[in-house]
Amino acid sequence: MTNSELLDSLDANSFYIEGAEIADSKAPKVPIERRWEDRRFRARLVNPANRRKLSVIIVGTGLAGSSAAATLGEAGYNVTCFCYQDSPRRAHSIAAQGGINAAKNYRNDGDSVYRLFYDTVKGGDFRARESNVYRLAEVSLQIIDQCVAQGVPFAREYGGLLDNRSFGGVQVSRTFYARGQTGQQLLIGAYQSLERQIAAGTVDMYTRHEMLELIVVDGRARGVVIRDMVTGEIEPYFADAVVLATGGYSNVFFLSTNAMGCNVTATWRAYRQGAYFANPCFTQIHPTCIPVSGDYQSKLTLMSESLRNDGRIWVPKSGEDKRDPGEIPEEGRDYYLERMYPSFGNLVPRDIASRAAKNVCDEGRGVGPGGLGVYLDFADAIARLGRETVETKYGNLFNIYAQITGEDPYQTPMRIYPAVHYTMGGLWVDYDLESTIPGLYVTGEANFSDHGANRLGASALMQGLGDGYFVLPNTICDYLADGPFPKIDKSHPAVSVALDAVGARIDKLLSVNGSRTVDSFHKELGRVMWDYCGMERSEDGLRKALTRIRELKKEYWSDVKVLGTNDELNQALERAGRVADFFELGELMCIDALVRRESCGGHFRVESQTPDGEALRNDDEFAYVSAWEFGGDDERPILHKEPLVYEYVELRQRSYK
Numbered sequence: 001m002t003n004s005e006l007l008d009s010l011d012a013n014s015f016y017i018e019g020a021e022i023a024d025s026k027a028p029k030v031p032i033e034r035r036w037e038d039r040r041f042r043a044r045l046v047n048p049a050n051r052r053k054l055s056v057i058i059v060g061t062g063l064a065g066s067s068a069a070a071t072l073g074e075a076g077y078n079v080t081c082f083c084y085q086d087s088p089r090r091a092h093s094i095a096a097q098g099g100i101n102a103a104k105n106y107r108n109d110g111d112s113v114y115r116l117f118y119d120t121v122k123g124g125d126f127r128a129r130e131s132n133v134y135r136l137a138e139v140s141l142q143i144i145d146q147c148v149a150q151g152v153p154f155a156r157e158y159g160g161l162l163d164n165r166s167f168g169g170v171q172v173s174r175t176f177y178a179r180g181q182t183g184q185q186l187l188i189g190a191y192q193s194l195e196r197q198i199a200a201g202t203v204d205m206y207t208r209h210e211m212l213e214l215i216v217v218d219g220r221a222r223g224v225v226i227r228d229m230v231t232g233e234i235e236p237y238f239a240d241a242v243v244l245a246t247g248g249y250s251n252v253f254f255l256s257t258n259a260m261g262c263n264v265t266a267t268w269r270a271y272r273q274g275a276y277f278a279n280p281c282f283t284q285i286h287p288t289c290i291p292v293s294g295d296y297q298s299k300l301t302l303m304s305e306s307l308r309n310d311g312r313i314w315v316p317k318s319g320e321d322k323r324d325p326g327e328i329p330e331e332g333r334d335y336y337l338e339r340m341y342p343s344f345g346n347l348v349p350r351d352i353a354s355r356a357a358k359n360v361c362d363e364g365r366g367v368g369p370g371g372l373g374v375y376l377d378f379a380d381a382i383a384r385l386g387r388e389t390v391e392t393k394y395g396n397l398f399n400i401y402a403q404i405t406g407e408d409p410y411q412t413p414m415r416i417y418p419a420v421h422y423t424m425g426g427l428w429v430d431y432d433l434e435s436t437i438p439g440l441y442v443t444g445e446a447n448f449s450d451h452g453a454n455r456l457g458a459s460a461l462m463q464g465l466g467d468g469y470f471v472l473p474n475t476i477c478d479y480l481a482d483g484p485f486p487k488i489d490k491s492h493p494a495v496s497v498a499l500d501a502v503g504a505r506i507d508k509l510l511s512v513n514g515s516r517t518v519d520s521f522h523k524e525l526g527r528v529m530w531d532y533c534g535m536e537r538s539e540d541g542l543r544k545a546l547t548r549i550r551e552l553k554k555e556y557w558s559d560v561k562v563l564g565t566n567d568e569l570n571q572a573l574e575r576a577g578r579v580a581d582f583f584e585l586g587e588l589m590c591i592d593a594l595v596r597r598e599s600c601g602g603h604f605r606v607e608s609q610t611p612d613g614e615a616l617r618n619d620d621e622f623a624y625v626s627a628w629e630f631g632g633d634d635e636r637p638i639l640h641k642e643p644l645v646y647e648y649v650e651l652r653q654r655s656y657k
């Protein structure tokens, strides 16, 4: 029996072992509106003089990391911060375009903390933890005030108030924005605060330094192994606590809207050291991206969801209609989102809009090369608002589109198609944002905490900044109150083991000397992930993917070619380590998707759909967070379920009709 025949014959259970249930023990058992206040009150504090004796490592300088580093530095802790870019402000957060949510209700359109909480739980298809989401909605108010105080140039309306627009899955306008550069402006704000602390001496910043291992001593996270990406030097760094703010893992798909450097290594290394990885299969496919145009591409480009405020999405009613869009009259067009979801129209959540686009293309009504595109049309908006207004709101996005496609979106509709964009899964954390390894905290996209099976637009920036400015500083103190912990140095056996493991892995990658590039393997892995663990997943497809990923992983370690040495700037080596981790992650994603035999949010199992093709949840069996524990190399991972209990939002089938 071949390996693939063997796998085909096995039950899904044979891919994993079921472990004990897991629970969040930190959210206080008081009414939801009082939980965060109660937790802050009960968390032990560290007085300012003692903070100077405590140290924290923060890996990552995106919105989640730089906000945390600046805040903890200002509080007086000794912070050491790392990023792999040449400047903290080049973190991937800088790419965020459309906006950041907050329940300020400036538009007086019925918004509230409770509504933001409700929308987020429903938008996530009832697979997020209520306590965390409610707190996120609460701190959203503070985030905007903090950013305004820093000078973030949010768009303003004529009366002088901050302007708002709408994002998918909601019927109010609560998205604050700075044209199509919201992430950049927010990051400049956080970066300035971080730089201030660097100048004040509370934060030591190491750019072009990559974390390759977590150091765990006596069951606590006590440090990281870092490679200096310019010299290749490998050094351990120690602290009383470690925070990972290392972003998401969409690049496992090779093609995604994420920055090229985004990877899973930091969280994956922590997983291998004992931190549980939650809901790895929950990935977000964004409906409005520029379609793939050829095999040579290594990156996809997002057209912000904000465009759905004014752009109308359509395809020809008939697949035979090959006329130019401008020549197709109204009666020949199918504004399918407006038709299928009249209440939310073009602003349905991303998972729903993406699937609808895929369906019309599968029906043969897609437009552009290969029929893999739908129109996003601004003709009505330009007629109603005037070109100047449209340009003011979205000008930079229109420019990006024109530069990439050579088409003028003011004259002809944009063509868009779904692409991988965001990962809801990540390291499991409790209400304090602490992982299953004591002293290891995880913030921003790197954790799994707030978005369930589908993130609503403009909620990632909110979560990253909420975690860094307001949540972590109020919870990590409870842990640090027991510090400082005993000093450790290089001679500690746990440190030598971590250093040796990093060295051995690098040596191995450099010594294979095979025939294929890292990128060619990555591309093939990405294709398998997209085909079988992308917009649609099936039992059969996931089993095929698992077989192929395991074969590919084996080939990788015997046939990859990594040029150069460790003692120099070596991007091939950097990528080689990241892709090796992507193979392991891809496998866990497929196992997670296989085990979850229901559809929810972005996780669409073909076997579980309503008669009209919507995702069909199975709350009786799957209303849980899957938290995976590393079982060992070539061993099965262990699944711990965290049951999800809904006390405030009624569990029901989502409807945006």
Ligand SMILES: Cc1cc2nc3c(=O)[nH]c(=O)nc-3n(C[C@H](O)[C@H](O)[C@H](O)COP(=O)(O)OP(=O)(O)OC[C@H]3O[C@@H](n4cnc5c(N)ncnc54)[C@H](O)[C@@H]3O)c2cc1C
Residues within 6 Å of the ligand: 059, 060, 061, 062, 063, 064, 065, 082, 083, 084, 085, 088, 091, 092, 093, 094, 095, 096, 097, 098, 099, 100, 182, 183, 209, 210, 211, 212, 245, 246, 247, 248, 257, 258, 259, 262, 263, 265, 266, 302, 304, 421, 422, 443, 444, 445, 446, 457, 458, 459, 460, 461, 462, 464
């Ligand atoms: C094109 C695009 C547009 C988007 N627009 C929006 C939007 O309008 N609104 C919204 O809410 N969300 C948006 N998002 C999502 C949002 O931008 C991200 O989820 C968010 O910025 C992630 O922030 P972060 O701080 O968690 O991680 P990141 O910004 O990804 O930062 C990760 C940091 O970790 C560091 N790092 C990672 N691994 C290591 C390692 N091993 N060693 C050392 N350092 C490491 C990196 O150097 C970096 O500093 C968008 C995403 C994309 C791709």
